[in-house]
Amino acid sequence: MGKLTFSMGGVHPHDSKYARECAIEELPLPQTVYVSMAQHLGAPAKPLVAVGDSVKVGQVIAEPGGFISAFVHSPVSGTVKSIAPRKDLAGNPVMHVEIAVEGDEWDPAIDRSKDLVTAIPDDRAAILDRIKACGVVGLGGATFPTHVKLNPAPGKVAECLILNGAECEPFLTSDYRIMIERPKEIVVGAAIMQKVLGGCKCVIGIEENKPEAIASMSAAVRELGYPGIEVQTLKKRYPQGGEKQLIDAVMHRQVKSGGLPIDVGAVVQNVGTSLAVYEAVQKNKPLITNVLTITGDKIPGNLQHNYLFRIGMPLSWIVEQAGGVPETAAKLISGGPMMGKAISNLDATTVKGSSSVLYLSEEATRRQPETGCIRCGKCADACPMGLEPFLLNRLYKAADLEGLERNAAQDCIECGCCLYSCPAHIPLLDNIRQAKGQVMGVIRARAAAAKAAAEAAKAAAEPKK
Amino acid sequence: MDKKYIVSPSPHIHADISTTKIMRDVIIALCPAILVSVLAYGWAELLVLLVSVASCVLLEWAVTKWMMKRPSTVGDLSAVVTGLLLAMNLPSAIPLWIVFIGAVVAICVAKLPFGGIGQNVFNPAITGRVFLLVSFPAQMTNWTPTRGFIQITDAVSGATPLSVLKESLKSGSTIPEFMEAHGYTTATLLQDIGASAGEISAIALLLGFVYLLVRRVVKPWIPLAVLGTMALVAAIFHGINPDVYTGVEFNLLTGGALLGALFMATDYVTSPMSTWGGVIYGAGIGLIAMMIRYFGSYPEGMSFAILLMNCTVPLLNMWFHQKKYGRA
Numbered sequence: 001m002g003k004l005t006f007s008m009g010g011v012h013p014h015d016s017k018y019a020r021e022c023a024i025e026e027l028p029l030p031q032t033v034y035v036s037m038a039q040h041l042g043a044p045a046k047p048l049v050a051v052g053d054s055v056k057v058g059q060v061i062a063e064p065g066g067f068i069s070a071f072v073h074s075p076v077s078g079t080v081k082s083i084a085p086r087k088d089l090a091g092n093p094v095m096h097v098e099i100a101v102e103g104d105e106w107d108p109a110i111d112r113s114k115d116l117v118t119a120i121p122d123d124r125a126a127i128l129d130r131i132k133a134c135g136v137v138g139l140g141g142a143t144f145p146t147h148v149k150l151n152p153a154p155g156k157v158a159e160c161l162i163l164n165g166a167e168c169e170p171f172l173t174s175d176y177r178i179m180i181e182r183p184k185e186i187v188v189g190a191a192i193m194q195k196v197l198g199g200c201k202c203v204i205g206i207e208e209n210k211p212e213a214i215a216s217m218s219a220a221v222r223e224l225g226y227p228g229i230e231v232q233t234l235k236k237r238y239p240q241g242g243e244k245q246l247i248d249a250v251m252h253r254q255v256k257s258g259g260l261p262i263d264v265g266a267v268v269q270n271v272g273t274s275l276a277v278y279e280a281v282q283k284n285k286p287l288i289t290n291v292l293t294i295t296g297d298k299i300p301g302n303l304q305h306n307y308l309f310r311i312g313m314p315l316s317w318i319v320e321q322a323g324g325v326p327e328t329a330a331k332l333i334s335g336g337p338m339m340g341k342a343i344s345n346l347d348a349t350t351v352k353g354s355s356s357v358l359y360l361s362e363e364a365t366r367r368q369p370e371t372g373c374i375r376c377g378k379c380a381d382a383c384p385m386g387l388e389p390f391l392l393n394r395l396y397k398a399a400d401l402e403g404l405e406r407n408a409a410q411d412c413i414e415c416g417c418c419l420y421s422c423p424a425h426i427p428l429l430d431n432i433r434q435a436k437g438q439v440m441g442v443i444r445a446r447a448a449a450a451k452a453a454a455e456a457a458k459a460a461a462e463p464k465k
Numbered sequence: 466m467d468k469k470y471i472v473s474p475s476p477h478i479h480a481d482i483s484t485t486k487i488m489r490d491v492i493i494a495l496c497p498a499i500l501v502s503v504l505a506y507g508w509a510e511l512l513v514l515l516v517s518v519a520s521c522v523l524l525e526w527a528v529t530k531w532m533m534k535r536p537s538t539v540g541d542l543s544a545v546v547t548g549l550l551l552a553m554n555l556p557s558a559i560p561l562w563i564v565f566i567g568a569v570v571a572i573c574v575a576k577l578p579f580g581g582i583g584q585n586v587f588n589p590a591i592t593g594r595v596f597l598l599v600s601f602p603a604q605m606t607n608w609t610p611t612r613g614f615i616q617i618t619d620a621v622s623g624a625t626p627l628s629v630l631k632e633s634l635k636s637g638s639t640i641p642e643f644m645e646a647h648g649y650t651t652a653t654l655l656q657d658i659g660a661s662a663g664e665i666s667a668i669a670l671l672l673g674f675v676y677l678l679v680r681r682v683v684k685p686w687i688p689l690a691v692l693g694t695m696a697l698v699a700a701i702f703h704g705i706n707p708d709v710y711t712g713v714e715f716n717l718l719t720g721g722a723l724l725g726a727l728f729m730a731t732d733y734v735t736s737p738m739s740t741w742g743g744v745i746y747g748a749g750i751g752l753i754a755m756m757i758r759y760f761g762s763y764p765e766g767m768s769f770a771i772l773l774m775n776c777t778v779p780l781l782n783m784w785f786h787q788k789k790y791g792r793a
């Protein structure tokens with residue numbers, strides 16, 4: 001197979017992977033960590049510890065707060081100082097468990113050796129339990145609980161597990177580094193997920209601008225010899241790593257609007273998630289560490305790093321270890337430059353899904369003043385969902401919710417391609433994001449009303465007792 | 466954090482693109498054709514270009530500043546493009562005050578009253594040209610060649626091939642006789658379309674268009690639809706009666722066919738946004754232009770065809786959408 005890519009839209013920002021040669025370094029421990037209770041998609045976790053409790057590394061400190069939720073573990077050993085709301089990186093209050101670090105004593109059940117464990121457990125349910133118990137969530141951005149995604153609804157069959165090594169966001173290199181440094185663990189993790197999904201095939205998709213990662217992952221796949229795993233080169237094109245786009249690229253299938261990947265037989269997991277699955281299942285190690293990239297434009301090489309961090313380390317502390325915020329930085333971002341979130345609060349803590357601290361200069365990030373739409377259609381050409389952002393923008397301003405729904409505003413994946421490519425610098429995505437929220441509200445309200453009506457009809461049809 | 470940092474929604478980076486840069490690319494793409502026309506028609510042509518561009522820019526600046534009381538949009542260079550296209554659609558011998566009137570119609574009638582760049586329904590340069598064509602028919606069809614800096618070919622004659630053709634058909638001669646009498650061959654037409662100043666070299670126009678394609682400023686579908694339809698219509702009619710109807714090459718290389726198809730029909734603002742909308746729009750232009758050429762009283766129909774199809778753009782935008790992901 002040649003290089004694959006998705007079938008519509010997309011843009012080609014400069015890849016800016018300046019930190020690609022920086023090997024992963026382990027960060028020293030701070031004096032205090034703050035562990036967020038909302039570091040996964042779904043309901044926040046409920047704390048199981050009390051102030052004054054002493055905890056070990058890897059000990060459970062919070063349990064899932066719902067079906068879609070996850071366990072949270074202590075990333076350090078020490079004493080619980082407080083359980084209180086604290087501001088996240090956008091400034092919103094979120095419940096955190098504050099732990100004063102004392103030594104580095106690990107839960108003895110965790111296998112901390114570097115030995116590769118290739119034998120995969122037989123019991124599918126036991127594997128799923130282990131993944132759930134270790135608090136593994138998707139590390140590609142959405143932090144969806146992995147055990148839920150790996151356990152499709154009855155009747156749905158996974159045909160292909162797609163391992164996402166695209167890392168299509170510019171600047172980010174954490175996935176690249178783990179594919180270079182820990183390829184075998186990732187492949188074992190993939191084999192474990194294949195097993196859980198009932199033995200489907202697995203395609204590891206990597207963009208062509210990472211030939212070293214393609215080589216190291218291919219070598220690991222060959223050496224380990226698990227059946228049905230292959231590495232697939234993808235074209236360099238953003239948002240190649242978007243779930244819907246990756247399924248389109250690899251399987252040539254499109255997920256219906258409102259549908260799930262499993263409807264077309266696909267399960268997509270990030271390479272980082274695969275590593276976390278390996279550590280959970282083979283090493284009994286909960287998701288308490290991850291890799292993040294410190295990088296930016298126009299900053300010296302010695303400020304670029306890929307760090308193995310403990311979840312709960314404050315951003316400010318990591319930034320300090322990395323040499324401080326460079327003078328040229330005008331904007332700090334958690335995540336990539338296309339979909340990441342601006343950091344308004346460096347005291348915020350890292351979470352399971354933290355992937356970077358990105359420094360952008362004024363020149364790189366300052367928005368230009370908006371001018372009139374010249375109807376060039378570049379936004380529609382760029383939209384990987386085939387939407388027409390210029391139209392959605394106009395409908396949003398006209399508050400035409402029906403028009404917005406008819407033109408699929410709810411399908412927007414917020415990748416940012418429209419705003420990125422607009423020559424008139426119109427804040428398309430800002431407006432479409434709002435529009436999408438409103439349309440989703442309408443759709444949810446309608447579904448709730450329909451459900452209530454159906455129940456009322458059912459109740460009326462039943463004979464009165 | 467002591468220092469204040471920017472906090473705004475994603476995306477945090479932007480492509481190196483702006484309206485000004487797009488317009489600059491269009492200007493660059495027009496340069497080969499402008500160069501050829503100045504060389505062929507000399508100082509007179511240069512003056513027409515200068516007056517047209519200066520008028521368009523000054524009018525846009527004055528109207529936005531004093532009447533609309535808005536930030537000036539002169540910096541986006543769209544007025545320069547309008548000025549250049551208007552000038553390229555005029556004969557070089559035209560009185561300069563008429564050029565100014567054309568600019569007034571383009572900027573102050575077709576463009577700004579609708580809300581300025583991006584809002585106009587009709588292509589400003591073509592509106593200006595058509596206004597002049599119906600208001601000053603004598604001056605607009607005075608193709609007396611002005612003295613150029615170089616002599617391109619001998620075929621630069623007093624009237625455009627299309628209007629000479631109308632005359633000779635009226636006087637009863639057939640197409641082959643006409644072609645032979647005037648020495649038109651595909652080769653001479655390619656280098657030298659005796660027509661409006663800016664239309665005289667097909668090669669220069671095509672060169673500019675290739676630049677726009679390479680820079681991804683425009684897509685080829687609209688020009689292909691325009692020229693393809695013209696070729697098809699010409700092939701059918703020429704096949705039926707070659708004595709009365711001109712052939713494919715002649716139609717593609719004369720009049721405003723190339724300038725219109727490559728640079729006027731592809732105007733972002735006044736053309737459909739979807740590919741299929743664009744194809745239908747282009748086909749409509751080609752068909753109407755050929756019908757005017759064959760059956761109308763004007764020798765040349767490109768401008769009218771484009772203006773007529775401009776009216777259909779809102780409908781085409783409503784009817785044709787691009788294919789969406791995961792939806793039938």
